[in-house]
Amino acid sequence: MKILVVDDELVSRKKMMKIVTDFGKCEGVKNGKAAISAVKTALEEWKLYNLITLDVSMPDISGTEVLSTIRQLEEARGLDAEEKAKILMVTSHSDIETVKACVGKCDGYVIKPFNKEVMVEKMKKIGLL
Numbered sequence: 001m002k003i004l005v006v007d008d009e010l011v012s013r014k015k016m017m018k019i020v021t022d023f024g025k026c027e028g029v030k031n032g033k034a035a036i037s038a039v040k041t042a043l044e045e046w047k048l049y050n051l052i053t054l055d056v057s058m059p060d061i062s063g064t065e066v067l068s069t070i071r072q073l074e075e076a077r078g079l080d081a082e083e084k085a086k087i088l089m090v091t092s093h094s095d096i097e098t099v100k101a102c103v104g105k106c107d108g109y110v111i112k113p114f115n116k117e118v119m120v121e122k123m124k125k126i127g128l129l
Contacts (some may be wrong), residue, residue: 001025001128002047006066007036007090009026009057012112016053016090019116023123024050034063040069043077049085051128053110055089056098063089064101085125088120090114 001024007013007099013028020026029035035054052070056063067122069086074084092112099109109125110118123129 001050002042003027004029004035004038004042004049004052004085006032006053006058006063008058009055011021012025012055012090014115016119019050019114020051021120022116023129025075030065032058035066036061036069038074039073041052043073048079048083051123052085052087054087056089062112063091064098067105068104086128088122088126 003020003024003026005013005016005020005028005062007028013030016097016117017026017028027038029038039049047111054063054066067089070085070087072084088108090109090110090112091098108122110122120129
């Protein structure tokens, strides 16, 4: 499994990477711009991500905007549902507007603070484990 962890907070990014490294090859980036770049490269090289954990609140580009951009890139590449990355939005707040903005585009949510048990449960729920 190929995994991308996107979080501007170093501690959260490192924690998520430590948890998901047990399940596959993992890389981490610190902002939305880097996430979009990583996804573009993966699509060009046909080395697709299976899982992307995406922080909702980031200083450069919001997680919801990054989510929409990733889905547009996947669509433009002609990926079918099975090829598209499973995307879990990671947030420290479950505000309703953020939830509405992501419905139909993401595969689930992880509320901070999270732990390995939470991630295993979420990954099972979206069919990765």
